[in-house]
Amino acid sequence: MSKEPVAVIGIGQTKHVAARRDVSIAGLVREAAQRALEDAELTWADIDAVVIGKAPDFFEGVMMPELYLADALGAVGKPMLRVHTAGSVGGSTALVAANLVAARVHGTVLTLAFEKQSESNAMWGLSLPIPFQQPLLAGAGGFFAPHVRAYMRRSGAPDTVGSLVAYKDRRNALKNPYAHLHEHDITLEKVQASPMLWDPIRYSETCPSSDGACAMVLTNRAGAARAPRPPAWMLGGAMRSEPTLFAGKDAVSPQAGKDCAADVYRQAGIADPRREIDAVEMYVPFSWYEPMWLENLGFAAEGEGWKLTEAGVTELDGDLPVNMSGGVLSTNPIGASGMIRFAEAALQVRGQAGEHQVDGARKALGHAYGGGSQFFSMWLVGAEPPDA
Amino acid sequence: MPEVLKAPLTVEFPFTRSLGPVQSAFLTGLRERVVLGVRTGHGRTLVPPVEYDPVTAEEIHDLVEVAPTGTVTTWAWNHAPRRDQPLDTPFAWVLVRLDGADTALLHALDAPGPDAVHTGMRVRIRWAEERSGAITDIACFEPHDGDPVQAAGHSGVFTNPVTGIVAPARLDYTYSPGRAQTAYINALAEHRNVGERCPSCRKVYVPPRGACPTCGLATVEQVEVGPHGTVTTFCIVNIKAKNLDIEVPYVYAHIALDGAGLALHGRIGGIPYDQVRMGLRVEPVWTEGARYPDHYRPTGEADADYDTYRELL
Numbered sequence: 001m002s003k004e005p006v007a008v009i010g011i012g013q014t015k016h017v018a019a020r021r022d023v024s025i026a027g028l029v030r031e032a033a034q035r036a037l038e039d040a041e042l043t044w045a046d047i048d049a050v051v052i053g054k055a056p057d058f059f060e061g062v063m064m065p066e067l068y069l070a071d072a073l074g075a076v077g078k079p080m081l082r083v084h085t086a087g088s089v090g091g092s093t094a095l096v097a098a099n100l101v102a103a104r105v106h107g108t109v110l111t112l113a114f115e116k117q118s119e120s121n122a123m124w125g126l127s128l129p130i131p132f133q134q135p136l137l138a139g140a141g142g143f144f145a146p147h148v149r150a151y152m153r154r155s156g157a158p159d160t161v162g163s164l165v166a167y168k169d170r171r172n173a174l175k176n177p178y179a180h181l182h183e184h185d186i187t188l189e190k191v192q193a194s195p196m197l198w199d200p201i202r203y204s205e206t207c208p209s210s211d212g213a214c215a216m217v218l219t220n221r222a223g224a225a226r227a228p229r230p231p232a233w234m235l236g237g238a239m240r241s242e243p244t245l246f247a248g249k250d251a252v253s254p255q256a257g258k259d260c261a262a263d264v265y266r267q268a269g270i271a272d273p274r275r276e277i278d279a280v281e282m283y284v285p286f287s288w289y290e291p292m293w294l295e296n297l298g299f300a301a302e303g304e305g306w307k308l309t310e311a312g313v314t315e316l317d318g319d320l321p322v323n324m325s326g327g328v329l330s331t332n333p334i335g336a337s338g339m340i341r342f343a344e345a346a347l348q349v350r351g352q353a354g355e356h357q358v359d360g361a362r363k364a365l366g367h368a369y370g371g372g373s374q375f376f377s378m379w380l381v382g383a384e385p386p387d388a
Numbered sequence: 389m390p391e392v393l394k395a396p397l398t399v400e401f402p403f404t405r406s407l408g409p410v411q412s413a414f415l416t417g418l419r420e421r422v423v424l425g426v427r428t429g430h431g432r433t434l435v436p437p438v439e440y441d442p443v444t445a446e447e448i449h450d451l452v453e454v455a456p457t458g459t460v461t462t463w464a465w466n467h468a469p470r471r472d473q474p475l476d477t478p479f480a481w482v483l484v485r486l487d488g489a490d491t492a493l494l495h496a497l498d499a500p501g502p503d504a505v506h507t508g509m510r511v512r513i514r515w516a517e518e519r520s521g522a523i524t525d526i527a528c529f530e531p532h533d534g535d536p537v538q539a540a541g542h543s544g545v546f547t548n549p550v551t552g553i554v555a556p557a558r559l560d561y562t563y564s565p566g567r568a569q570t571a572y573i574n575a576l577a578e579h580r581n582v583g584e585r586c587p588s589c590r591k592v593y594v595p596p597r598g599a600c601p602t603c604g605l606a607t608v609e610q611v612e613v614g615p616h617g618t619v620t621t622f623c624i625v626n627i628k629a630k631n632l633d634i635e636v637p638y639v640y641a642h643i644a645l646d647g648a649g650l651a652l653h654g655r656i657g658g659i660p661y662d663q664v665r666m667g668l669r670v671e672p673v674w675t676e677g678a679r680y681p682d683h684y685r686p687t688g689e690a691d692a693d694y695d696t697y698r699e700l701l
Contacts (some may be wrong), residue, residue, distance in 0.1 A: 071438055
């Protein structure tokens, strides 16, 4: 029996900011979920199950927050699942929810991911003083910066490429009312003049720390037929994992990322992603990851990704827009960041992206990764339902 | 086999909580010796209050005051109180349904012993002398043999409400790095880097993990690697990390020790930071009493060819 087609019919997110001191965690997730329901013109009673994701419990210090959030998400008396795959969790959470619909376990599923980074310190949560182990000498950016240098060595990319990405994403964020950073006076010169924190990564090429939540309502073919606005159809979705460190790991272009993308393209019948996909929202916490992921995801040959960035191909009005929302570089509630990527891809093919809409976007890729390039999750969504 | 290492690991952090409107009113009320519940759409009064109706999922904010007296609905005796528990002498954990409430609140009951506690017993709040807007503003419950105390009908509106709290959390573990890392750490004490080779792919893991994550096989064959190695990639750290007493800028590098199947991480010294490069040949520098090399310094050998370490970035 074939899979049930899965449609995104509701999307909601909070205005992402550094600290939402006016709401509890319950209030934060409620706001995104309510907006997703309103978009779908559904009520809590229409939801059959809830799938929620967030990054490690240590990030807010609430153990198993899904238990306490059941009331806020209308999950009492319904199945509720928690997904956890580090920074990629927002994507994985959406895929678990989508699979429940595809398998005809549930008809309509609410999926949501969140982080309230202001209630703790993510860097602390990731660097516990484990006995006998050598402490990480560098902080979050320091962990990733050597991989960026390795990419630059391998590809021969000029050292300005990272600043081009940051400048683009911060300008895109100005068109997205939900983005955290709205740097109205941003210029390329300012990005390039910002302090070098972990050489080769500059301050303006790093992501902020945000409070925020993102929710989506996923449904089956019958639910999509009743939806008040155009749905986004899932054409392919996949997850892959590999260890953070192992002999033979390619941190610049991890095998798990390549395999994950290949699986998505196979499901969606994509032979040439560069030509067949109209827009890409990928997880870029440090600017250089744009060219790295362009290669990893098959949009450019190895060593060539930076040329797309440099040529303006990934600009909002370019031939392959990347991170139309402003990306993780402009908004980073860690647990929600993956789902925001997935939601942005869906917004684009629904034609609902507002000022950051890519004209005529019919197929869009949402991408998330996490845990030191350990987890990958991706989906491809389209304006048309999958072939029966 | 030598004894496996163990050490205590304490994880603690002062998490902050933004309360939102309902919890803000509840905790501010405790500061003012007022207990507030919230009324649901079905007319039930929930104490402690919640923001969303557990039955209908509707947002609820109709606050009602309940009495400081109530009835124990169930309990468990705590023979040996732990640090930061409400009382430092043995006490009962109780669920108390306050008069006027439909649900029960978890707290401590001060009683001389388990024989003095029973389900259905009447209790009242003993308020803390100093109150800040926290659940600990209720010091505990105590037996009550008088009449129910009437709630005054507080509106739930306060001046200077509490909007956030600090919730310190602490977890105490006994950590063990396991058999393979114990052997590695013991060898480090002799300034030797001893990894383990996978019987299938032949890669040498340093530090060893006891298994090869690629092949899924246990590793037992010990192999000494280094002490020289190659800087495979690096970054220059320009901002001081918390708890690290290292002057910036400094170089944080991936170092592939000769014979190792993957790079480990370390600081590069003995060379100006802006002269460090990929391929630089280095050796460890030990300081007295340290478990790990303090840093790695250039050996003076010619730089390694990129092709010799391109798989080890």
